Amino acid sequence: MPKLTDEAFASRRDHILWSALRCFARQGFHSTSMAQVIAESGVSAGSVYRYFPSKADLILAAGDWVLGRVLDAADEAVAIRDEASPVAVMRVVFERIHENLHPDGEDRSVVALSVWQEATRDARVAAMLQHNYGELRARVRVLVVRWRDAGHLPVSTDADGLATALFALIPGLIVQHHALGAEIDSGAAFGAIEALFAGAEAAAHAARDQAQDV
Amino acid sequence: MPKLTDEAFASRRDHILWSALRCFARQGFHSTSMAQVIAESGVSAGSVYRYFPSKADLILAAGDWVLGRVLDAADEAVAIRDEASPVAVMRVVFERIHENLHPDGEDRSVVALSVWQEATRDARVAAMLQHNYGELRARVRVLVVRWRDAGHLPVSTDADGLATALFALIPGLIVQHHALGAEIDSGAAFGAIEALFAGAEAAAHAARDQAQDV
Amino acid sequence: MPKLTDEAFASRRDHILWSALRCFARQGFHSTSMAQVIAESGVSAGSVYRYFPSKADLILAAGDWVLGRVLDAADEAVAIRDEASPVAVMRVVFERIHENLHPDGEDRSVVALSVWQEATRDARVAAMLQHNYGELRARVRVLVVRWRDAGHLPVSTDADGLATALFALIPGLIVQHHALGAEIDSGAAFGAIEALFAGAEAAAHAARDQAQDV
Amino acid sequence: MPKLTDEAFASRRDHILWSALRCFARQGFHSTSMAQVIAESGVSAGSVYRYFPSKADLILAAGDWVLGRVLDAADEAVAIRDEASPVAVMRVVFERIHENLHPDGEDRSVVALSVWQEATRDARVAAMLQHNYGELRARVRVLVVRWRDAGHLPVSTDADGLATALFALIPGLIVQHHALGAEIDSGAAFGAIEALFAGAEAAAHAARDQAQDV
DNA sequence: GATGAATGAGGTTTCATTCAT
DNA sequence: GATGAATGAAACCTCATTCAT
Numbered sequence: 001m002p003k004l005t006d007e008a009f010a011s012r013r014d015h016i017l018w019s020a021l022r023c024f025a026r027q028g029f030h031s032t033s034m035a036q037v038i039a040e041s042g043v044s045a046g047s048v049y050r051y052f053p054s055k056a057d058l059i060l061a062a063g064d065w066v067l068g069r070v071l072d073a074a075d076e077a078v079a080i081r082d083e084a085s086p087v088a089v090m091r092v093v094f095e096r097i098h099e100n101l102h103p104d105g106e107d108r109s110v111v112a113l114s115v116w117q118e119a120t121r122d123a124r125v126a127a128m129l130q131h132n133y134g135e136l137r138a139r140v141r142v143l144v145v146r147w148r149d150a151g152h153l154p155v156s157t158d159a160d161g162l163a164t165a166l167f168a169l170i171p172g173l174i175v176q177h178h179a180l181g182a183e184i185d186s187g188a189a190f191g192a193i194e195a196l197f198a199g200a201e202a203a204a205h206a207a208r209d210q211a212q213d214v
Numbered sequence: 215m216p217k218l219t220d221e222a223f224a225s226r227r228d229h230i231l232w233s234a235l236r237c238f239a240r241q242g243f244h245s246t247s248m249a250q251v252i253a254e255s256g257v258s259a260g261s262v263y264r265y266f267p268s269k270a271d272l273i274l275a276a277g278d279w280v281l282g283r284v285l286d287a288a289d290e291a292v293a294i295r296d297e298a299s300p301v302a303v304m305r306v307v308f309e310r311i312h313e314n315l316h317p318d319g320e321d322r323s324v325v326a327l328s329v330w331q332e333a334t335r336d337a338r339v340a341a342m343l344q345h346n347y348g349e350l351r352a353r354v355r356v357l358v359v360r361w362r363d364a365g366h367l368p369v370s371t372d373a374d375g376l377a378t379a380l381f382a383l384i385p386g387l388i389v390q391h392h393a394l395g396a397e398i399d400s401g402a403a404f405g406a407i408e409a410l411f412a413g414a415e416a417a418a419h420a421a422r423d424q425a426q427d428v
Numbered sequence: 429m430p431k432l433t434d435e436a437f438a439s440r441r442d443h444i445l446w447s448a449l450r451c452f453a454r455q456g457f458h459s460t461s462m463a464q465v466i467a468e469s470g471v472s473a474g475s476v477y478r479y480f481p482s483k484a485d486l487i488l489a490a491g492d493w494v495l496g497r498v499l500d501a502a503d504e505a506v507a508i509r510d511e512a513s514p515v516a517v518m519r520v521v522f523e524r525i526h527e528n529l530h531p532d533g534e535d536r537s538v539v540a541l542s543v544w545q546e547a548t549r550d551a552r553v554a555a556m557l558q559h560n561y562g563e564l565r566a567r568v569r570v571l572v573v574r575w576r577d578a579g580h581l582p583v584s585t586d587a588d589g590l591a592t593a594l595f596a597l598i599p600g601l602i603v604q605h606h607a608l609g610a611e612i613d614s615g616a617a618f619g620a621i622e623a624l625f626a627g628a629e630a631a632a633h634a635a636r637d638q639a640q641d642v
Numbered sequence: 643m644p645k646l647t648d649e650a651f652a653s654r655r656d657h658i659l660w661s662a663l664r665c666f667a668r669q670g671f672h673s674t675s676m677a678q679v680i681a682e683s684g685v686s687a688g689s690v691y692r693y694f695p696s697k698a699d700l701i702l703a704a705g706d707w708v709l710g711r712v713l714d715a716a717d718e719a720v721a722i723r724d725e726a727s728p729v730a731v732m733r734v735v736f737e738r739i740h741e742n743l744h745p746d747g748e749d750r751s752v753v754a755l756s757v758w759q760e761a762t763r764d765a766r767v768a769a770m771l772q773h774n775y776g777e778l779r780a781r782v783r784v785l786v787v788r789w790r791d792a793g794h795l796p797v798s799t800d801a802d803g804l805a806t807a808l809f810a811l812i813p814g815l816i817v818q819h820h821a822l823g824a825e826i827d828s829g830a831a832f833g834a835i836e837a838l839f840a841g842a843e844a845a846a847h848a849a850r851d852q853a854q855d856v
Numbered sequence: 857g858a859t860g861a862a863t864g865a866g867g868t869t870t871c872a873t874t875c876a877t
Numbered sequence: 878g879a880t881g882a883a884t885g886a887a888a889c890c891t892c893a894t895t896c897a898t
Contacts, residue, residue, distance in 0.1 A: 455762075455763055456672075456759050456760075456762055456763050458672035458673070459672070459763050538762050541755070541758045541759045541762060542759050542762075544755045544758070544759070544817055544820065544821065545670055545755040545756050545758070545759040546670075547820065547821065548669075548670055548752050548755065548820065549669055549670055549673050554821075557821045558821055558822060558823070561818070561821045561822055562822060565818075565822065582837070582841070584837075585834070585837065586830055586833060586834050586837070588827065588830055589827065589829075589830030589831050589832075589833050589834035590831075590834035590835075590838075592815070592818060592826055592827065592828070592830060592831035592834070593811065593814075593831040593832075593834050593835050595814065595818060596810055596811050596813075596814020596815050596817075596818060596831065597807065597810050597814060598814070599810075599813055599814045599817035599818070600807075600809065600810020600811060600812070600813045600814030600817075601806070601810050603758055603810075603813040603814075603817075604775070604779075604806060604809060604810060604813070606758065606761065606762065607758065607761065607768075607771045607772055607775045608772060608775055608776060608779065609772070612806055613802065613803065613806065614806065615803075616800055616802055616803030616806060617803050617804075617806035617807040617810065618803075618807075619800060619803050620799070620800050620803035620804035620806070620807050621804075621807050621838075623796070623798075623799065623800070623842070624804075624835075624838040624839065624841075624842045625838065626842075626845075627796070627838075627841055627842030627843075627844075627845035627846060628837070628838045628840075628841030628842055628845070629841075630841075630844075630845040630848070631840075631841035631842070631844040631845045631848070632841065634844070634845075634848060
């Protein structure tokens, strides 16, 4: 066989990666055997190892893919909504995450739970997680600063603290979703935070008006 | 040999459980072998299996212990602070969680990451997680309702949505802590949310005053 | 099961070791699979790995056993024959080697070939080989010095060179035996060297007598 | 595509063979993978298999090449030194072996260790070894007979036994060299044997003179 | 009741070889 | 003729669990 084109190589690699993701979503990293990934992908053991030198590499790539889709979702939402509140954007991010992770109807957000756990054992996964979540958190912080500077939040607002709190919604809602099931309404959670923001904004305006009166 | 007294039985069981927890905190459930638990506990393999019929049972018990300490923390905080805001109570809960999980200086909050992941594989762990987080969420909801009914939040406040959002802080901050390390200041996150609450409260009062004026 | 006594432990370990030696003698280290050793020994895989943590350890132990028997043979021969010529002792050593390595009629001297080869790949085997052959060579050197000092060899004899040459007989004859088969008569080789020694001794005496005459 | 000329074919084959020899010298036959040979040679897997139908064939050819160089060394030495003692010729053979095996500074005498070991597993390698060493031994025997017939050794000398003993020097010194390293002085070993020969020759002459006197 | 040696299914990975291009 | 991606049997080793003592 002649040398694979780059696209053909990437396509085969992606096929294996997505097969692995289906397995990982069902059973987590460590309860998925390479034999299962091999069976799911339909290629030979040797081929899987040609594209991913070890199970750890496959886990790393799968985790990176999932967190990468989350980051993509954030990028899209942040880019488009210029004048929207951070919570509104986060809501869109959260919806996009689900869309990005379900191109075929299978839930891949569970894999995030496996990534968090794996990061405690594998330094490369930890680094990958740190990088992805560092970037993601930076996006959230931008939203907060932009909103505060537009006058919707008091100037005294602690952008870092608020970014941390808003970021927490994403893993926090994923965990609740998987732990408590359908009874969790993440839309309502965003609505509640939005109401808080609205109240805070009103108070901020009132304070400003009062300051101007004097 | 004579039958073990109940206390002796419970004491040996706890000893094994805590040994297992140390291992699980270091390496997660699946990278901890029973041999390691056995070595850490200093008892024989046969003994471990007398108190925990299988590794799955040991994982279940360890997970339950960790989530139970979280629930304890919530109970204490909810019981004591009658007139405090939900955020203030959550902050205390979060601090208590760390205290409860570090009786000996070792961090056991990581085990929560393992529990979330394990729940996707083991129905009993999923049920245990659902029960614990259901209870915990109910506590949070009580805080919200109490606070709203005391007039600190608009009557229109969606208690379920807000409870979901506040609950999200706990796993959300734990994940950020383990992913991003020391740069995450959970205290600042609580502070930021508290500021939002304060703003919302001011707005709520203003609205009420206006309503009364009419 | 209660703790194994030291003898029981050693006995089981020896059983596995000898099973492995049979396999190694037939096929060499690398063409013998652990599965074959396991089948030959009749115990489980886990048991084999309890006594030998890895295949490399089993190879090391097997090699050490074989070279140890050679060293034993040398020790016995050196201790007993006080007044015999080095060649006569070497001949006995060579015969003893065969006896020591064939307690059950199976030839285990081939394993030496595997050890030499393995030493080029495994540092521990190399160290073990160096130690065993260093000791063995020291024994040969003692024989030479003793014989020279007893006046059977010229005082100018290079003990190190002669020791190296005599030592070479052992691997040299083993290789010829395995390469060329039965047509090799190692007894005749020792006889030829013995004749050389006798000639050299006569010459040495003649030289001394002449020196005294003057 | 046009048929390869015989020279082109042989040239490519030799290139692959020498690449394999470099690998075999470094790691032995069984720890060298075909992938390593392929990488070292810079040609494709398919090409390697065109010139050598299997790894066993490559091993056979490599072994034959190494032993062939040894035989070449013996032929040259035997042809040139007509009046030299067998030991002197062997010394030259030994030096030539090293020259022949180090055309590029890499030691290929280790491969001999692999060949001896492989012969216990592969009948074709065994036959090749037997042929090469049979030829080599015949050369050594010629030296001995020639020397004895020239009157340097007693007529009673056992040519076969002495040939076996002298032949043993070659593998015996190679093994010691690889096992014990630089502390082995093969030149000294030849010197010591040469001294023995000299002594034996003196004794032989004395005996003859005495016989003539009578 | 406690012990710990033994079990063996199953895990990950390698590698000699083939054959479509 | 040459290429190199694909194959899959088989390698080494682990580990949850059992049960004779």
